[in-house]
Amino acid sequence: MENFNRLNDLYFKKLLGDKKRKNLTLSFLNGILNTDDENCFTDISFLDKDNEPLTLDGKLSKLDIRADLNDGTQVDIEVQVCPFKLMAERSLYYWSKMYSEQLEKGAEYKKLKKAIAINLLAFDYLEDEQDWHNIYNLLNEKSHKKLTDHIEIHFLELPKFTLKDMRKIRASEAWIAYFSGKYSKEELEEIAMKTPAIKEAVEFEDTFLQDKIERRAYEQREKAIRDYYSYMSAFKEEGLQQGLQEGLQQGLQRGLQQGLQQGLQEGIRKVAINLLKANMSIDFISQNTGLNEQEILHLQQLITK
Structure with missing residues (x-):
């Protein structure tokens, strides 16, 4: 299917937010977080959000996958399709909620675990940064030493991504190439040969598109999103x-x-x-x-x- 939107909320959630395919989510996270074989995450538990309705309101363009990793690390993967100038503030807000919700009343601070926010953006956001992947921590202004490793916020800007060397492709690059929509079916097949998780993702995508019910739901969602933003654009222009x-x-x-x-x-x-x-x-x-x-x-x- 030409121009298939892999950031469509229905598809993205089924691909990386389903426990049946948690191996793909772990591959994505280990790639983005650049873990080695000894320190890689080996298991993940998703926060159950199956009952959340899909609505055409202010949260339309915000999709997140919340999960706990095997060492207690909290992670939030957010997909943002439409440009939002307060992305940093919003990411920090959701990070703070994720971090604070770990403790019940009266619990000790030593029970707090690292919390990681990953923002997958379909637009350019960090004007002064050339790299597609930028990581922010809490640092001393003079010495640049970390105050704590409990906070980590990632921004992945798809428009800035260019695959430099297919022969030396890393897992993180393979995943961003897949989601970016910049590469042909033949190029994705070559990437899939070097990255088993991408091969599985492509196979799932084919199965997803061959399912009439799933494809119909995807197409309806895409149409609803297009109509919604077209309506809002006209509404704003008229006003x-x-x-x-x-x-x-x-x-x-x-x-x-x-x-x-x-x-x-x-x-x-x-x-x-x-x-x-x-x-x-x-x-x-x-x-x-x-x-x-x-x-x-x-x-x-x-x-x-």
Whole structure:
């Protein structure tokens, strides 16, 4: 199937979030975390999220797989398809929840285990970084020594990835090549010959696409996502245009520059109000308008009066 989206939430969750294929998840994690044979993770337990509904709201583009590894390490794999400028803050927030949820009330801090957040991004995020894989820890500003190894946040930017040498391909590169969608079927077959886990992933993909029910669900999900973002884009553009027109009319009296600025602000406010009326989440509205939570709550109060 041409242009198959391997980051589709239904497919990604079935591929790497199913205990029946935990060997693939372990291969992905050991590759990304660059573990050696002695220190590699050998088992994984998934956090049960089978009952979570698939919704077309602010969490549409956020997919995560939460799991515990055999040594107690906590890991969260998040897929983010649409650009989000506050990705670092959001990743840190989810990391902090994952870390704090380890302890029950009254438990000792020594029971805390390392927590790793892995962000698989379908867009460029770190403007000053050239590498596709960047790792962040908690370091001393002067000596650059780690305060603790309990925090580790990874950003994997698919657009920056280029496979340099097929003959010396690493597991991490094989997985990113697979998810990037940049490589032909023939190239993937060559990668699969060198990486057994990718061979199994490609075989599962073929089985997935041959299953009429699974493929139909995948296609419906892709269509829903396309329609959703098309609708939101048009919704946002309409609100901005309306706000600009009103602002420009007022700007004729108070100056063109001031009018443009006010028009843009009014357009953003109208977009936010329309999104509130459509029952979109505050997080999603903030992401698409730049308004903070307090400003959005104020608008919510206005339309409920």
